[in-house]
Amino acid sequence: MFDFEILTAFVTNVLFVTVLGWYLITNLQWYDYKLSRVILKHHKPHWHVMYFFIPFIAYYTTDEFFPIFFYFAVLPSIFVWHKKLDKKLVLTWRVKRFLILLISLVLFQDVLCTLKEACGTYGVLMPLAIAYIGSIMIEKFLFVAFKKEAKKKLSSIQNLQIVAITGSYGKTSIKNFVAEILSTKYNVYATPRSVNTLGGIMRDVNESLPADTEIYVCEAGARQSGDIYDITTFLEPQVVVVGKVGEAHLEYFKTLKNIIATKLEIMQSPRLKRAFIHTSVTDEPHDKVTFFGDNIQNIDANIDATTFELKIDDDILSLNTNILGSFQTMNIEAAVNIAKNFSMSNEEIIKAVRKLTPVEHRLQKIVAGGKIIIDDGYNGNIDGILEGVRLCSLHEGRKVIVTPGLVESSDELNLKLIDAINDVFDIVIVTGALNSALFDKNLTVTNKTILHDKSKIQDVLASQTTAGDIILFANDAPNFI
Numbered sequence: 001m002f003d004f005e006i007l008t009a010f011v012t013n014v015l016f017v018t019v020l021g022w023y024l025i026t027n028l029q030w031y032d033y034k035l036s037r038v039i040l041k042h043h044k045p046h047w048h049v050m051y052f053f054i055p056f057i058a059y060y061t062t063d064e065f066f067p068i069f070f071y072f073a074v075l076p077s078i079f080v081w082h083k084k085l086d087k088k089l090v091l092t093w094r095v096k097r098f099l100i101l102l103i104s105l106v107l108f109q110d111v112l113c114t115l116k117e118a119c120g121t122y123g124v125l126m127p128l129a130i131a132y133i134g135s136i137m138i139e140k141f142l143f144v145a146f147k148k149e150a151k152k153k154l155s156s157i158q159n160l161q162i163v164a165i166t167g168s169y170g171k172t173s174i175k176n177f178v179a180e181i182l183s184t185k186y187n188v189y190a191t192p193r194s195v196n197t198l199g200g201i202m203r204d205v206n207e208s209l210p211a212d213t214e215i216y217v218c219e220a221g222a223r224q225s226g227d228i229y230d231i232t233t234f235l236e237p238q239v240v241v242v243g244k245v246g247e248a249h250l251e252y253f254k255t256l257k258n259i260i261a262t263k264l265e266i267m268q269s270p271r272l273k274r275a276f277i278h279t280s281v282t283d284e285p286h287d288k289v290t291f292f293g294d295n296i297q298n299i300d301a302n303i304d305a306t307t308f309e310l311k312i313d314d315d316i317l318s319l320n321t322n323i324l325g326s327f328q329t330m331n332i333e334a335a336v337n338i339a340k341n342f343s344m345s346n347e348e349i350i351k352a353v354r355k356l357t358p359v360e361h362r363l364q365k366i367v368a369g370g371k372i373i374i375d376d377g378y379n380g381n382i383d384g385i386l387e388g389v390r391l392c393s394l395h396e397g398r399k400v401i402v403t404p405g406l407v408e409s410s411d412e413l414n415l416k417l418i419d420a421i422n423d424v425f426d427i428v429i430v431t432g433a434l435n436s437a438l439f440d441k442n443l444t445v446t447n448k449t450i451l452h453d454k455s456k457i458q459d460v461l462a463s464q465t466t467a468g469d470i471i472l473f474a475n476d477a478p479n480f481i
Contacts, residue, residue, distance in 0.1 A: 005064075010110050012067045013122035014103070016059065019078050021102040021128060023051050026082075026089040030480055032197070032223060033094075033139075035132070043434060043481045051078060059124055086454055087478035097138060102131035143199065147234065150205040154235070157213060162235050163338060166220040166228055166263050167243025167278065169381040170331045171196070173359050174243055175219045177323075177335035181352040185344055187214040194378070196221030198230050215342070222262050229265035239341060240266045241334050242277045244293070246381060276337045278330065292333045301326035303365065303372065303391050303470075310336060317346055319353045324363040324374070325387045332356070361476070363388060370467025377476030382406060382413045385474045386420055393424045395470040400427040402457060403474040405435035407481055418442045427464055431457065434481055454479055 024038075031037035042048065055074045059066055082088065089095060105127040113122055154160065163178060165171050172194055179190035191204050196219040209216065220231040232240075242263050246256070260281055267275060272288060279293040295311040301324070308329045310317045321332065332353060339349050358364045361378035372395065376388045385406070392399045401421055405414045414435055421428055421443065428448040430439045436450045449460055465471060 017106045025098050098135040146202050150202040161215045162237040163217045163239045164220050164237035165241040166266050168245045170243045171219050173331045174334050176359050178338050179217045181339045184352045189213045190217040225262050232266050232269045236271045237269050238271050238273045240275045242281050244278045245281045293330045296329045299326050321356050327387050372470040374472045377473045380475050388472050389420045392470050392472050397468040399425045400471040401425045402429045404432040404477040407477045
């Protein structure tokens with residue numbers, strides 16, 4: 001009986017520590033592996049109480065009854081929590097290294113305690129703390145090695161031109177437009193999806209950058225001051241873009257002034273030859289800077305296509321594209337400026353712009369079952385969402401919007417969005433808890449649904465929408481937000 005109790009305590013401790021570690025690393029992955037952000041910036045801190053602190057306290061207070069609590073309460077609740085996540089843990093090598101280190105430590109601790117019969121209760125906090133600290137040390141060592149390797153690879157590609165793009169809004173769109181236009185004439189490689197951190201860029205260079213690349217187009221993102229500087233001094237781009245800047249990620253930067261200062265760190269590239277800066281950022285003249293954003297005229301943007309005229313140098317280009325959204329014209333303008341910088345002719349540019357493909361989840365039009373779907377799930381700024389609302393207003397049938405509102409923004413901007421929704425939509429589905437109270441209070445649309453469980457969206461849409469409707473998916477915050 002005694003041996004069975006020891007075995008039960010041993011196995012339970014190993015599983016319990018592993019479960020807590022799984023919860024911890026999942027949250028760390030969401031918040032860029034910053035423990036301070038997991039603790040202080042988490043949008044659902046009650047999860048920490050439910051899935052970490054209560055089980056942790058119970059482990060040391062329930063004695064021999066803890067295995068019952070663990071197997072019949074903690075384990076099932078963590079399983080259900082993980083099952084409902086729409087952004088589950090990705091088993092990257094960093095995550096695998098953490099979990100392997102954690103499990104090794106807890107096994108070593110428990111075996112040692114069992115053999116020496118020196119532990120009344122197996123430890124929980126110690127293996128978690130050592131695994132976290134050890135993981136940080138390992139990642140820092142590997143980071144330096146990977147950075148050196150990536151720097152060497154960049155230097156080995158002769159005559160490589162690097163274009164770095166930052167901004168609050170539209171940097172992924174600009175990156176894709178630049179890559180598509182330039183690739184009609186050059187060997188171009190661009191960072192995939194929304195890879196825009198220094199670690200992600202380094203990994204992309206090491207694993208995916210082709211040796212015959214002529215132009216590398218890279219997106220640079222930031223969560224704090226110095227992030228853009230670190231990317232810039234690593235890449236040393238010859239051409240940079242600062243797209244439109246606004247009140248995005250105010251939770252981290254606090255003021256618009258701080259956001260602008262961080263984005264302009266990209267100007268510190270030691271090999272800088274040319275910079276294209278949106279007029280929302282600064283009007284300070286610089287011999288290497290070309291401003292963009294005010295040279296667009298005669299825009300006709302509907303749910304089928306966008307046409308506009310662009311004044312560049314002494315020419316006026318008449319451009320036509322399948323890209324939706326009037327705000328995308330400024331992102332295309334930035335790409336056209338870069339194309340001109342790389343000596344592409346007006347004819348080549350006009351042809352390339354006509355062939356641009358929609359950026360996935362950014363005002364991407366899909367027709368299914370007689371319904372028009374505007375997928376703007378990756379667009380989290382007020383200007384972009386309002387443009388999606390405007391496009392929907394052009395539709396003659398019923399209009400439906402699915403949105404969590406703006407994330408990492410202000411109530412003032414969310415109220416501005418609510419006013420626009422009230423003027424246009426017949427059906428409103430608010431997802432998530434972050435802005436639900438604000439929307440519920442201020443929405444005047446008769447048919448509104450506050451949906452805390454995103455897994456039910458399809459059922460709600462199936463029951464409330466019919467052929468002929470237009471459905472806008474505006475922003476798509478993961479349910480941990």
